[in-house]
Amino acid sequence: MRVFVTGTAGFIGFHLARHLLELGHRVDGFDGLTPYYDVTLKEARHAELRQFERFRAHIAMLEDMEALTRAVETAEPEVIVHLAAQAGVRYSLENPRAYIDANLVGGFNILEVARAQGVRHLLMASTSSVYGGNEHMPFLESERADFPLTLYAATKKANEAMAHSYAHLWRIPTTIFRFFTVYGPWGRPDMALFKFVDAIEKEKPIDIYNHGKMQRDFTYVGDLVDAIQRLVDLPPEIGADDSVSPVAPFRIVNIGRGEPVGLLDFVEAIERKLGRRAIRNYLEMQKGDVPSTFADCSLLERLTGYRPHTSVEEGVAAFVDWYRGYYGSARG
Numbered sequence: 063m064r065v066f067v068t069g070t071a072g073f074i075g076f077h078l079a080r081h082l083l084e085l086g087h088r089v090d091g092f093d094g095l096t097p098y099y100d101v102t103l104k105e106a107r108h109a110e111l112r113q114f115e116r117f118r119a120h121i122a123m124l125e126d127m128e129a130l131t132r133a134v135e136t137a138e139p140e141v142i143v144h145l146a147a148q149a150g151v152r153y154s155l156e157n158p159r160a161y162i163d164a165n166l167v168g169g170f171n172i173l174e175v176a177r178a179q180g181v182r183h184l185l186m187a188s189t190s191s192v193y194g195g196n197e198h199m200p201f202l203e204s205e206r207a208d209f210p211l212t213l214y215a216a217t218k219k220a221n222e223a224m225a226h227s228y229a230h231l232w233r234i235p236t237t238i239f240r241f242f243t244v245y246g247p248w249g250r251p252d253m254a255l256f257k258f259v260d261a262i263e264k265e266k267p268i269d270i271y272n273h274g275k276m277q278r279d280f281t282y283v284g285d286l287v288d289a290i291q292r293l294v295d296l297p298p299e300i301g302a303d304d305s306v307s308p309v310a311p312f313r314i315v316n317i318g319r320g321e322p323v324g325l326l327d328f329v330e331a332i333e334r335k336l337g338r339r340a341i342r343n344y345l346e347m348q349k350g351d352v353p354s355t356f357a358d359c360s361l362l363e364r365l366t367g368y369r370p371h372t373s374v375e376e377g378v379a380a381f382v383d384w385y386r387g388y389y390g391s392a393r394g
C-alpha cells in the first residue's frame with residue numbers, strides 16, 4: 063500500500079511511518095520541521111526512517127499548497143494519514159496564530175489534496191482536548207464536544223467539522239482519531255514525561271500543576287500506532303452503526319488506554335525507573351487545562367478487536383531507556 067503520512071518528523075508520525083514501513087508498505091512523509099521544539103530531534107527521527115528504501119521525505123509546510131500538491135502527486139497515495147499540526151495545549155495561549163496557520167489552513171489543504179487524489183481513506187488526528195469542559199466520563203465519541211477550552215482544541219474541533227463536510231460532499235471515507243496523552247520513546251520535549259525525566263536526571267525541580275490533583279489517560283505510542291494501522295484498513299461507510307454521521311462516510315474514534323492514571327502515580331513510576339526522587343514544585347492549575355481525561359475505547363475495540371494495553375510502568379521504562387540511549391553521552 064502507498065501511504066502519505068504528514069508529520070513524519072514528529073513524535074507520532076515517526077512511529078506510525080516506521081510501523082507501516084516494517085509491515086512492508088511504501089510511505090511518503092511530509093513535514094515542515096517547524097522549530098516548535100528541537101529540530102535536531104525531528105531530523106534524527108527522519109534519519110531513522112530514511113534507512114528504509116520505501117520511505118521518501120518531503121520537507122515543506124502544509125500551508126504551501128503547491129509543495130503539498132507536488133508531494134501528493136509524486137506519492138500517488140491510496141491512503142493519507144494527517145498527523146502534522148501545531149500541537150500543544152499550553153503554547154496555544156502564547157502563539158495562537160500558529161494554530162490557525164498549521165491546523166486550519168494546513169488542514170484545509172489536506173482536504174483539498176485528498177479530494178484531488180481520490181484517496182480510498184483519509185485519517186486525521188484530533189485530540190481528547192475537544193472534550194474540553196465535558197464532565198461526564200469516560201468520554202464517548204457520540205457525546206457533544208462543543209466546549210473547547212483552548213484555541214488548540216477549537217482548531218481541532220474545526221478540523222473535524224471541515225473533514226465531515228468534505229466526507230459528505232466528495233464521499234471521502236474519513237476517520238478522525240481523538241488521541242489521549244500519547245507518550246513513549248522519541249517523545250516530545252514539551253510534554254510531561256520528557257520534561258520530568260530530563261529535570262530529574264539533572265536534579266532540577268519538576269512543575270506539578272493543580273498540586274498533583276490531575277489524571278490523564280496515558281496512551282503508549284506503540285499501542286497507538288498499532289490501533290491506527292488497524293483502522294487504516296477499515297474505511298467508514300455511510301449509515302453504518304459505527305459512524306457518528308448519518309450523511310457521510312465519517313467516523314470519530316477515541317484512541318486511549320481507557321484507564322486514567324493520577325499525575326503523582328505517573329511521577330512515582332518515573333522515580334522508580336530512574337532510581338531517583340523528583341524535587342517537586344507544586345503549582346496551581348494552568349489556564350485552559352483540564353483536571354482529568356478518560357477515554358471510552360469500546361468503539362476502537364469493536365472496530366478492530368484491539369485495545370491499548372501497555373502499562374505506565376512499561377511505557378515509562380521504554381521512554382527512559384530511549385532517553386538515556388539517545389542523550390546519554392551528550393547530557394551525561
Ligand SMILES: NC(=O)c1ccc[n+]([C@@H]2O[C@H](COP(=O)([O-])OP(=O)(O)OC[C@H]3O[C@@H](n4cnc5c(N)ncnc54)[C@H](O)[C@@H]3O)[C@@H](O)[C@H]2O)c1
Pocket residue numbers: 068069070071072073074075092093094095096104122123124125144145146147148149150163164165168187188189190240241242243244245250
Ligand atoms: N502527542 C499527544 O499526546 C497528542 C494528543 C492528542 C493529539 N495529538 C495530535 O497528534 C498529531 C501528532 O502529534 P505529535 O505528538 O506527533 O506532535 P509533533 O509536534 O511531534 O509532530 C507534529 C509534526 O508536524 C510538523 N508540522 C507542524 N506544523 C506544520 C506545518 N504547518 N507544516 C508542515 N509540518 C508541520 C512538525 O514539524 C512536527 O514534526 C497532532 O495532530 C497532534 O495535535 C497528539
